[in-house]
Amino acid sequence: MTPRFAPFKIVTDLTNALLVVEKALAETSIETSLADLVKIRASQINGCAFCVHMHVTAAKAHGETDMRLFLLDTWRESPLFTDRERAALTWTESLTKIAKTGAPDADYALVKSQFTEVEIATLSVMIGQINTWNRLQVAARAVHPVQPAVAAA
Numbered sequence: 001m002t003p004r005f006a007p008f009k010i011v012t013d014l015t016n017a018l019l020v021v022e023k024a025l026a027e028t029s030i031e032t033s034l035a036d037l038v039k040i041r042a043s044q045i046n047g048c049a050f051c052v053h054m055h056v057t058a059a060k061a062h063g064e065t066d067m068r069l070f071l072l073d074t075w076r077e078s079p080l081f082t083d084r085e086r087a088a089l090t091w092t093e094s095l096t097k098i099a100k101t102g103a104p105d106a107d108y109a110l111v112k113s114q115f116t117e118v119e120i121a122t123l124s125v126m127i128g129q130i131n132t133w134n135r136l137q138v139a140a141r142a143v144h145p146v147q148p149a150v151a152a153a
Contacts, residue, residue: 095127
């Protein structure tokens with residue numbers, strides 16, 4: 001795959017603004033492990049290998065297990081995910097596929113059962129942000145590093 005353009009080099013003001021949002025999201029009450037899962041799942045749906053690689057690497061560095069990462073695409077069929085994670089992953093899929101889902105009330109009710117209103121809004125911004133990154137990196141045909149993700153300790 002050949003990259004098409006380098007957004008970090010040609011629209012630095014815009015990519016820097018996205019990085020400011022990332023910094024703000026990192027300082028919220030959403031736990032890092034959950035944020036990692038959300039970012040990976042949205043990136044899987046959007047077919048962004050660059051972002052999947054980046055966020056799997058980060059998740060492993062934060063202590064995520066190989067098995068949960070292997071099963072993330074099939075999280076509904078696995079008992080390895082908590083009710084809070086399931087609600088966040090449902091919301092992630094709903095908002096990532098919003099043209100198809102319309103963010104149904106049932107998905108909102110599930111996320112509301114596990115998160116405060118502030119957390120839901122934060123999670124929604126987080127999902128929007130990773131979808132923006134995915135679209136930018138897919139459009140640019142960004143290529144992930146070829147070394148494997150960090151091995152489990």
